[in-house]
Amino acid sequence: MTDRRTILQILALSSLAAVPAVGATLKPTTDPAAAWRNPGAGQKDPRLYCLAHAILAPNPHNRQPWLVSLEGDDSIVFYFDTSRRLPATDPYDRQLAIGCGTFLEILSIAAAEIGYQAQISLFPMGEPQPNLDDKPVAHIRLVKGGAKDPLYAFITQRRSNKEVYDAKKPVSPETLQNLLTREPVERLTFAGALSGTPACEKLRSLSVQAYRREVETPIALKESIDLMRIGKAEIAKYRDGIDLDFPGIGAMQAMGLLTREKLMTPGTKVYQQGLEQYDPLAKSAAGYVWIISDTKDRYAEVAAGRAYARLNLRATALGIAMHPMSQALQEYAEMSAIKAETEKAVGMSPDKCLQMLARIGYAGKVPPSPRRGLSEHLRT
Template sequence: MTTRLDEKTVAELVADATAAPSMHNAQPWRFRFLTGEGVVQLHADPERAMPHSDPDDRALHIGCGAALFNLRVAAAHAGLVPETRLLPEPQDPLLLAAVRLAGPAGRPQEDDLARLYPAIRQRHTSRHPFADKDVPEDVRATLREAAAREGAGLHFPGVWHAETMLDLVRDAESRDVMDPDANEDLVRWTRLGPEADLAVDGVPEYAFGPRKRSGRAPVRDFAGRRRVADRGATAFEHTPHLALLSTVGDHPADWLRAGQALERVLLEATLADLATSLTSHALEDRELRLLARDPGSGTGQVQMVVRLGYGPRGAATPRRPVGDVLDVL
């Protein structure tokens, strides 16, 4: 049974969906609500793609997948049953998903999704140092299960593999130094000075976090060589806790699954009082991405590196008004 939804309810669901993380907070999504069908469509916004950093739109799909998961969580919280199809029209590659918002009659509600709802607004990317404290195994198990429920894997690398990942991040940073166009996307999506206070997208300077004086945490410096007022430097963790999110395949549907799995992991981590940050710096180059695989099995496609630990959750980054991303037909 399709439930007749008013525009206010749909707008609230989409507002929750857009709280998801995306590369450089570009928010590369658009939503369309088909009133008569009770369906919310998720479309990619190619104007917010990053041709240099994300030439195959992998990160764009992951960000949209994270927004899709938030939509499912918000729908479940509202007492609806989200029936989701990925890539429903192969002839339209920009139509990434269709979610029919059904009433609960005769259908099992996803109570476990609704449980995650409070974390949607609590989750923020943290570019601050984390405490030198281990993540308990039961929490790790919960996060692994969260990824698995969305068709992905979450691997906590051992010492040797973690060192390899940190080396790959440094390699990516070195490549950027040698490439004059490497920071084009980053500069486009960072907001400095008065622009930061008015921004509705991108990463504003108040969310950059401190400069890294020492330590090995993989935290991208969004300021680069540009001056940011009142920004200090501090020591980060020497041995950061990393988790690698992977999928079996490496195609648009896999990237959308990776985004949903990523957001489920991040929301579970938030409920467990963990702070998180993301890095895809070493994964933006396909050759480097192959080197990020689990050295034991050699299988899986690593889609995201998650840094997690106990520390500040970071500042909330701006979001575009719902009216800018939602069309009602």
């Protein structure tokens, strides 16, 4: 997946604000960062307050594949948006199911902040296989009670940081342990490896190989390029996908230096340098963390997503940058050998599933990724 700052380097080388009360109309916005500013402010319906936070959850390719409907006075029905699949790189919707889990966890944390528990019943009409479908992912009921979650404070600060990390600032073993062992989850295993260890060095190499394999697989690369939002106008129009913007981008497009065709075409400078862009990212990783589930079903995928959301929030609280390295876990044929090597590198047995892999380290702050706004996720 191409990130906007790397493309900037390549080319250099050649809220939702206040949400209205229940019953009022939720106005769409074209501001891609609006959802991150004081989500749920002024909201009288606790469900919309929680949902305004949930749409800030991390998710694959920033697809934001979430649809909800409100039922009665206290319930939400949560659906997967089947129009937002990633058929080339996520053919069985495993990663998107994880994205549904992150949504549910952020919603639950937000509910606790305002004195509610989110009672979540998964797949009330049965587990969807081999793909997610348009039946409910979850039924959610908000009931009074429960303690606040300290991770709430970091929801609007959380980022997937795709920058080069500070190679001179290692993550200590104590910090890694604190990150991974604070909240063990039943049927999930959390583990990690720091720079200099054989596992970390192997994962660095595999991260680069996996990214290159994705770029060299035309259908997989096209999926990412099609979801790239180039320039302010496209970012404001779509408010999802992979945002690419920097000063002078319009001129570069006008001069033909930055086109989707060139990004897709082997032999062009921008393609070749894009192919190499994960090298410095992997080399700068202070370590890797991963999540393994005991089973290979939708319940495990959602649980892994909920656990990853908390892991990302705890990393934010600890000042640690985190970046999912999803390419090596993708389930299309061209990636199968690298996926098997990655599973071996983390010591996974064949009966389990490697659900998440992310690099960690220290880096400067980055802006939030675009969000479409809560009105875009409400079913009418």
